[in-house]
Amino acid sequence: MLKRVIAWLLGHLRIEVTKGRMERFLNLALQAGIYLWNVERRGDSMHVSLTLGDFFALRPVARGSRARVRIIRRGGFPFAVGRAKRRPLWIAGLLACMAFLFWAAGHIWIVDVKVTGPKNLDRRAVEAVAAEAGLRIGVWKGNIDMDRVEQHLQNRLGEISMAVIRVQGTRAVIEVVEKAAQRVPGQIGCANLVARKPGVIEEVVPFQGEPVVKKGDIVKAGDLLVECSFKIWKDGRPSVVPGTKKPPRETTVRTLVAQAMVRARISYSRYREVPLVVEQEVPTGRKATQWVLNWKDKSIILRGQQGIPFARAQTSRKTYALPSWRNWLPPVELVMVNASEVEVRQERISAETAVEQAKAQFSDQLRWILGPSDELLSPILTKVVEQHADRIGVQLTVETLEEIASPRQGVPVPDPAPTQPESRP
Amino acid sequence: MGRRDLRSRLAALFELPGDVVSDQSRITLVGAADLVVENHRGLLEYTEERVVLMVPEGELVIGGAGLGIGSISPDQVIIRGQIRALGYSDQRGGR
Numbered sequence: 001m002l003k004r005v006i007a008w009l010l011g012h013l014r015i016e017v018t019k020g021r022m023e024r025f026l027n028l029a030l031q032a033g034i035y036l037w038n039v040e041r042r043g044d045s046m047h048v049s050l051t052l053g054d055f056f057a058l059r060p061v062a063r064g065s066r067a068r069v070r071i072i073r074r075g076g077f078p079f080a081v082g083r084a085k086r087r088p089l090w091i092a093g094l095l096a097c098m099a100f101l102f103w104a105a106g107h108i109w110i111v112d113v114k115v116t117g118p119k120n121l122d123r124r125a126v127e128a129v130a131a132e133a134g135l136r137i138g139v140w141k142g143n144i145d146m147d148r149v150e151q152h153l154q155n156r157l158g159e160i161s162m163a164v165i166r167v168q169g170t171r172a173v174i175e176v177v178e179k180a181a182q183r184v185p186g187q188i189g190c191a192n193l194v195a196r197k198p199g200v201i202e203e204v205v206p207f208q209g210e211p212v213v214k215k216g217d218i219v220k221a222g223d224l225l226v227e228c229s230f231k232i233w234k235d236g237r238p239s240v241v242p243g244t245k246k247p248p249r250e251t252t253v254r255t256l257v258a259q260a261m262v263r264a265r266i267s268y269s270r271y272r273e274v275p276l277v278v279e280q281e282v283p284t285g286r287k288a289t290q291w292v293l294n295w296k297d298k299s300i301i302l303r304g305q306q307g308i309p310f311a312r313a314q315t316s317r318k319t320y321a322l323p324s325w326r327n328w329l330p331p332v333e334l335v336m337v338n339a340s341e342v343e344v345r346q347e348r349i350s351a352e353t354a355v356e357q358a359k360a361q362f363s364d365q366l367r368w369i370l371g372p373s374d375e376l377l378s379p380i381l382t383k384v385v386e387q388h389a390d391r392i393g394v395q396l397t398v399e400t401l402e403e404i405a406s407p408r409q410g411v412p413v414p415d416p417a418p419t420q421p422e423s424r425p
Numbered sequence: 426m427g428r429r430d431l432r433s434r435l436a437a438l439f440e441l442p443g444d445v446v447s448d449q450s451r452i453t454l455v456g457a458a459d460l461v462v463e464n465h466r467g468l469l470e471y472t473e474e475r476v477v478l479m480v481p482e483g484e485l486v487i488g489g490a491g492l493g494i495g496s497i498s499p500d501q502v503i504i505r506g507q508i509r510a511l512g513y514s515d516q517r518g519g520r
Contacts (some may be wrong), residue, residue: 039494
């Protein structure tokens with residue numbers, strides 16, 4: 001394939017060879033290093049393809065075999081250029097066509113919106129907000145700042161929790177995930193919401209189900225937050241009397257899948273010990289090299305018989321082997337082991353630096369714990385509770401506001417029995 | 426011990442394929458339409474029914490119909506067509 005591409009670039013010829021000895025012609029061409037292809041014998045003549053450059057080396061071959069050579073077809077880039085020079089309008093049309101293709105391929109012509117979640121969000125709203133940030137039909141692809149569009153979508157559309165934009169050719173796909181898109185356990189009929197973590201309830205916004213906690217309640221992990229029931233008042237809706245509380249709804253009509261946003265204040269307190277003396281490996285500049293020849297399962301040390309002469313060193317290995325061929329693997333390989341001697345230096349850090357290190361580690365840990373809508377209510381507070389000559393003990397505390405509701409299967413109540421019609425006498 | 430024997434023994438010792446070390450041709454037949462001969466020495470006869478190639482083992486005779494040469498270079502030749510027979514002949518004229 002590559003040879004054919006090169007032949008097209010260099011230009012190729014189809015020649016007819018007549019008279020003389022054909023086999024001798026081919027052997028002389030081989031000796032001259034000429035590459036021939038599509039050799040076809042047609043009675044007393046022969047048709048052969050070769051590159052334009054090789055054709056000029058064919059004269060001694062033809063003379064040596066007493067053959068006559070005639071060109072019957074030309075092809076490839078040099079001839080195409082020659083033909084094109086005679087057709088300037090055709091070239092202009094081709095260039096214009098290529099320019100149009102380049103221009104058309106550089107724009108966005110389709111904007112698709114994919115919404116994952118309850119599908120309450122109107123796709124046209126997403127398209128309109130994306131257009132505000134520069135992603136619209138007909139825009140030059142290079143002018144779209146994906147990060148800016150994604151950020152704008154998240155800022156403007158409060159209903160979405162995530163937005164991702166992918167550009168596939170001339171098509172841009174905006175994928176958004178609606179909030180409350182969390183999938184509850186299948187068709188179980190009853191799913192409660194329970195607390196994932198212990199905390200103090202700050203906000204309860206029920207969408208479905210009966211909340212059993214209110215702001216200020218203290219919950220621990222596993223406590224019921226929202227019950228999977230739809231309740232009504234036993235004796236109908238009570239009349240509103242100013243200054244009195246409504247009686248609780250007690251009669252369960254049916255079970256459902258509870259959905260709510262329950263946010264709680266959560267305190268984290270961690271104890272961390274940080275060493276005050278840090279060990280660092282510093283190269284001394286001394287180096288040693290060992291050469292090992294591996295022959296099947298044997299190893300022969302060619303250089304560096306005494307091994308690595310350093311008590312502590314950083315080593316690197318480099319293996320030289322013959323290339324494998326089909327399913328054959330070379331049985332011999334040469335391994336070079338380079339060792340650089342290092343010495344360990346102990347460096348003492350200040351207590352403030354150690355506290356900052358503990359704080360940074362705790363902050364990294366929090367990043368994994370917190371979700372996208374969770375936030376820190378206070379900065380990380382640090383308190384040195386233990387201090388020794390070689391280490392320091394730091395107590396770190398922080399308060400967060402987190403979504404703590406998690407679905408858990410409940411026990412569905414049986415459907416209420418149908419009321420029997422009164423029998424008439 | 427001849428030079429050829431030494432090469433064969435070395436090939437066996439290093440577990441190398443024979444054609445890599447010793448001077449032998451490699452012949453690959455793909456179906457009955459494509460025949461690739463590597464390490465050939467030249468062309469002795471070429472007609473649409475018969476192609477004879479010089480190889481280190483002797484003469485390689487390819488019989489068939491509509492035979493053509495897909496490509497030919499100093500190290501490889503590709504024969505195309507309906508290949509029906511393939512064999513070696515040690516002497517010219519003794520085929």
